[in-house]
Amino acid sequence: MGNNLDALFNPENIAVVGASSNPLKAGYIILDNLLSIGYSKKIFPINIFKKEILGLKCYKKLSDIEDKIELIVLITPSKAIFHIMEDLEIRMAKKKDVKVIVCAAANYGETKTREGIKRQDCLINTAKRHGVRVVGPNCIGIIDNINRVDTTFVETLLPRESRGKKGGISFISQSGALAASILMMGASQPEPISMNKFISIGNMADVDFIDLLEYFERDENTKVIGMYMEGYHNGRKLIDTLARITKKKPVVVLKVGRSEIGAKAANSHTGSLAGADAVYDAAFRQYGIIRVYTIEEMMDTLQSLDGCILPKGNNVFILTQAGGPGIYCTDAYMDEKILKLPLISSETKKKLKELLPDMANVCSPEGYADITAAADVHHHVESLRMVMEDDAVDSVIFITVVPTFLPRKKLADELVRLLKDEGYGKKKPLYICIMAGNYVWECREILEKNGIRTYDTPLHCVKAAANMVKYKGFLNSMGGVE
Amino acid sequence: MGNNLDALFNPENIAVVGASSNPLKAGYIILDNLLSIGYSKKIFPINIFKKEILGLKCYKKLSDIEDKIELIVLITPSKAIFHIMEDLEIRMAKKKDVKVIVCAAANYGETKTREGIKRQDCLINTAKRHGVRVVGPNCIGIIDNINRVDTTFVETLLPRESRGKKGGISFISQSGALAASILMMGASQPEPISMNKFISIGNMADVDFIDLLEYFERDENTKVIGMYMEGYHNGRKLIDTLARITKKKPVVVLKVGRSEIGAKAANSHTGSLAGADAVYDAAFRQYGIIRVYTIEEMMDTLQSLDGCILPKGNNVFILTQAGGPGIYCTDAYMDEKILKLPLISSETKKKLKELLPDMANVCSPEGYADITAAADVHHHVESLRMVMEDDAVDSVIFITVVPTFLPRKKLADELVRLLKDEGYGKKKPLYICIMAGNYVWECREILEKNGIRTYDTPLHCVKAAANMVKYKGFLNSMGGVE
Incomplete structure (x- = not known):
């Protein structure tokens, strides 16, 4: 598993399924962000109509690509998932190379509809059969400034020369919108905020808080961990993990659903139970996990822990x-x-x-x-x-x-x-x-x-x-x- | 008195004593701000060495100016005050025209030194003898966006075309630095914050909270009043005034010295006793005076009350x-x-x-x-x-x-x-x-x-x-x- 997350943050070649030539589309911005940050290995856009996007040769199917691919980014309309997973099966039978999928597309399990759940099951079950880990669906992607990977479709207006600036903060967000806001706010600082790794985890259908926390625990480049969380199905295990990590490196948590009404909204959002906030709060205090209450306090605290x-x-x-x-x-x-x-x-x-x-x-x-x-x-x-x-x-x-x-x-x-x-x-x-x-x-x-x-x-x-x-x-x- | 404050905000001609040709000096920026906002009457810089600054003819003394002057801005080194007040005496004997002095210079009563107090006494006593009101000393000046007057020496980088934008907020600050910060923050908003009147009251050696509150109470262009306060010698009268006004128009107060230690710092600063905060707090609640706790909350609340x-x-x-x-x-x-x-x-x-x-x-x-x-x-x-x-x-x-x-x-x-x-x-x-x-x-x-x-x-x-x-x-x- 550790190896697969290595491939998430430092993949050998990336395929983008749903790549687009329209600058207003997420499938274009992902390519542009990968190029802007200076990703040094190969990028393969999958688009059946185009020959080339942003100077990158397009492919019709995952199974057409000869080179090794470790990471696949999915940004297609969700109904295409069945077809894409069939294509993945074909590829894996031959190549056995893909290690991680980042499913940025939405309209999966979070819809709580039968169709959405079916799509998510297809994605996760196919991936599992081949030992492929999945981030998302319904996320905005990941960034690694050490290895110069940016699979997000967020435009921050960050100048090209400021991309890929390394820092010691690794951040996990359960909300895509909040993750996007943080990227946009961070890019607008006097000196844009430098992160180490950044990940929007969406529905957590596979890769979840614990996986990433354990990864950041071992990651030498991660000096401080930040989390935005709404809820998690196994609060006990989460607290145990945080309590172990925070003895070695600080963890800063913005947990919402503090109020009963906020918890209800959180449940409607990610489907996860916010859990009795008082229980989390007591555990945070006991184990030295730094709880913050505003986005600004979170950013300031993370940067202070990183820089001072x-x-x-x-x-x-x-x-x-x-x-x-x-x-x-x-x-x-x-x-x-x-x-x-x-x-x-x-x-x-x-x-x-x-x-x-x-x-x-x-x-x-x-x-x-x-x-x-x-x-x-x-x-x-x-x-x-x-x-x-x-x-x-x-x-x-x-x-x-x-x-x-x-x-x-x-x-x-x-x-x-x-x-x-x-x-x-x-x-x-x-x-x-x-x-x-x-x-x-x-x-x-x-x-x-x-x-x-x-x-x-x-x-x-x-x-x-x-x-x-x-x-x-x-x-x-x-x-x-x- | 009301008439004199009319002359503060809408003076017929202004003299600036201590005008400078050096763009880094306050005595230059005041002239530049007056010109930038589009003050439509005459401006008389007083500078004994220069013939002209920013296209304005310079004078050597107040008593040399033939035209009527209603407002004098003082930005000279404080030791010159005795000489300037003698000159004022000469002018007033002949002209009887000056109604208000804005003393932006510092190093007066706030120093708590014998010399500082002597200088302040000279300023205030001379002015009083001639029925002239004094704002300050130790303030950053005033702005009236209706009448296009800006006597401050604050650079906000506000583009010339955005100056003099009228709004319904009238604001009083007991701290010059906080006043300057608000102007600079306001100028940096997506659309620069529009005020009606803005005043930094410094040492309140003459014109004080009550004078201004009563003025804003009657002022038809003032829709909402904002105040930053540290303390006031007559808390009872202040509360009575606020309680009367707030039935007609909202008053938003950022009062510092909430904590005992903060009150001590406030006392060292403006010399005013912060007063038992709990007493103020209870009065604010009872009389519907809106107490805010951060600069951001103050600006947001004032703008909401003005605009919605x-x-x-x-x-x-x-x-x-x-x-x-x-x-x-x-x-x-x-x-x-x-x-x-x-x-x-x-x-x-x-x-x-x-x-x-x-x-x-x-x-x-x-x-x-x-x-x-x-x-x-x-x-x-x-x-x-x-x-x-x-x-x-x-x-x-x-x-x-x-x-x-x-x-x-x-x-x-x-x-x-x-x-x-x-x-x-x-x-x-x-x-x-x-x-x-x-x-x-x-x-x-x-x-x-x-x-x-x-x-x-x-x-x-x-x-x-x-x-x-x-x-x-x-x-x-x-x-x-x-």
């Missing part, structure tokens, strides 16, 4: 250049009972007071400093250095509303110098919020292109900081694995 | 094209205890089932429908029409993750036809979320340019819908004012 080292403890300093946003941040911070404003040394306080404009507020309250709008680039960078150097500080939230008279490119460059060149960004977790809108976009881009993550609002910083602290606390309680 | 009619009641239907985001929305919805999923008629259900793809989920749970990813533009638009026409429905949350094969421009155009041309957008409040990122930006722009507000995420829709329902409930409890 874990904090030593729960002492998070708030360093702000802007009074209002700083106070706003403090309120959100106090809502997270786990965070603690650190008591920095009188020496650090003295150094900050010497450095900063007269008006600056150094540590009233403790663990909080406002360098004020009069702060120049040097004040920004050096105060951040001083706070990060203080032993009482485990993490820093850093907020600035770049005023007109502060050269924002210079600010970004100097922050890169401190955080990247001097290595401060790797010493302690840092959550930078540069407000707001398009005006500061260039500044955020410079930081993010240099591996320094920025957060949309102070609240986003707080949520990410709290989740990092929670996970570290869990590891400590397990005996200090890191 | 109030709902008849609390029955909010969830119509989604995407299962995952729909369930996610439902969870957030159920957190808002005030919202109620409506029971639509069996006739509407029948019509929806006839219209929609077989897979569609019509009303499981009640008040929720998933038109599925198979829905085309016609399904989107007509299902929305059917739901909006049902008498049990007071408002609709509408979510779609535009798939590749759905022509997104056509979807936007057809929605405009229903909501604007056929007038459905004015019949009941509608909260549209089109997910996600840059991919759907064009679609959102088309809607917003046609006066149909879109929301970033399902959660944003829910928060806005709940606040609208709360305000309507308050009005009903007052005897049904509308």
Whole structure:
């Protein structure tokens, strides 16, 4: 089984059944995405009417292709499944090469109609007979940025040169729409979000949460796992798997169906029982699985776990250049009972007071400093250095509303110098919020292109900081694995 | 006093003391903003070294200007205040024309130094002797989109043609940085946020919350009032004023210093006591003042109150094209205890089932429908029409993750036809979320340019819908004012 999932993420040649020459069709976009990401092996479009699509030679049937095929992507109208499975039988009798099918097409078991179930049974049973694993049906596909595979039909407007950027996040989504949204949101960040592997699992008629979690558990390139889930038929086994993994690498879960009505909607959607949410919630807490409540919190938390080292403890300093946003941040911070404003040394306080404009507020309250709008680039960078150097500080939230008279490119460059060149960004977790809108976009881009993550609002910083602290606390309680 | 604030928002001629020819300086950006917004009367830059800035003739002193001046903007280094006030005395002895000063410069009372307080006293006392009102010091200025006045030194990258767009929101901020952030965020929306009046009140050494609230209470162009506040010396009077206004027009408040530590930071910032938050909170609830907790919720709520009619009641239907985001929305919805999923008629259900793809989920749970990813533009638009026409429905949350094969421009155009041309957008409040990122930006722009507000995420829709329902409930409890 492990080998078959290897072929899912790193297949030797791919056939796309239902390939299209119409740029508005999913069967075209899949080919375009595979080419754009730079998939290096062969792609075989199956289309009975066309000779060539996007420069790729078309075939009429799977059984016509001489080369080895390890992965088949299905994007045909669902009623064609019987015919395609017959063709697969013919191929497998000769070649025995196909290892995985990604069935992106919908209109299968999720319809709960007799026809839909029959189609799904045909797909799964034929595949099983030949030892072929199936992802989906009713999914949007998979992405592997390490091996440069993208079988999704999602258009993200991501520029070609940004495709295939590797990261440590592997993500599983039970909803195709949510998966697509995450790809589109991720592509619109100052620096597009870099994932390792990404998979939309659709109906989970075969490959399911457990298969993928076990795969990501072993995968060296997966540093952190994210999941969007509605429900799973074997909650006990899922929790056991998550509990085992999360001791080694963090797992972040956005589980919906929290409310009874939400659970009912989830049941109507994927047919899976959401399960008593309280049971899941208790298990998540007990086993250190990080539960998040919004899409934004999920993305911020995953990126923080991927990009920052874990904090030593729960002492998070708030360093702000802007009074209002700083106070706003403090309120959100106090809502997270786990965070603690650190008591920095009188020496650090003295150094900050010497450095900063007269008006600056150094540590009233403790663990909080406002360098004020009069702060120049040097004040920004050096105060951040001083706070990060203080032993009482485990993490820093850093907020600035770049005023007109502060050269924002210079600010970004100097922050890169401190955080990247001097290595401060790797010493302690840092959550930078540069407000707001398009005006500061260039500044955020410079930081993010240099591996320094920025957060949309102070609240986003707080949520990410709290989740990092929670996970570290869990590891400590397990005996200090890191 | 009322007259003086008229001169603040609609001054006959403006002098800018501290005008600069350096595009990086606030004294330049103020002139540029005044010109960009299309201020139609005269602008007099005061700069002793320059003959002309941005085509405007410079003057050496206030007392040199022959024309009438009603508004003075101060953006000089604070130590120059004594000299400027002497010059003002000379001018007022002759002309008696100045009505308001906006002191954007900082380094006054907020420093809590003897020098700072002395400077502020000089400014305020001189102004008072001549019946001149003062906004600030330590603020970022004011905007009036009706009269095309912009005295701020905030660069938003807003294109010139989008400046001066009128709306019904009047906003007061006690934090300059938060005010600047809101302007920058607002300018980055699919359609830049349109305000009526916008004011950063800084130290409130003279013009304060009460003055402005009373002004906005009478101002016919103000449909809804937004406030960011840290604290106020006379909480009782503030609450009395708010309680009177909110019976006539809604007031949305983001009050920070919720936590004890946040209150301490607020006190260090503006020197104002945040006051026992619980007291404010109880008063806000009692008097129907809408309290919000995030910047995003504030902006969404203000725009909903400005752009939508109030709902008849609390029955909010969830119509989604995407299962995952729909369930996610439902969870957030159920957190808002005030919202109620409506029971639509069996006739509407029948019509929806006839219209929609077989897979569609019509009303499981009640008040929720998933038109599925198979829905085309016609399904989107007509299902929305059917739901909006049902008498049990007071408002609709509408979510779609535009798939590749759905022509997104056509979807936007057809929605405009229903909501604007056929007038459905004015019949009941509608909260549209089109997910996600840059991919759907064009679609959102088309809607917003046609006066149909879109929301970033399902959660944003829910928060806005709940606040609208709360305000309507308050009005009903007052005897049904509308």
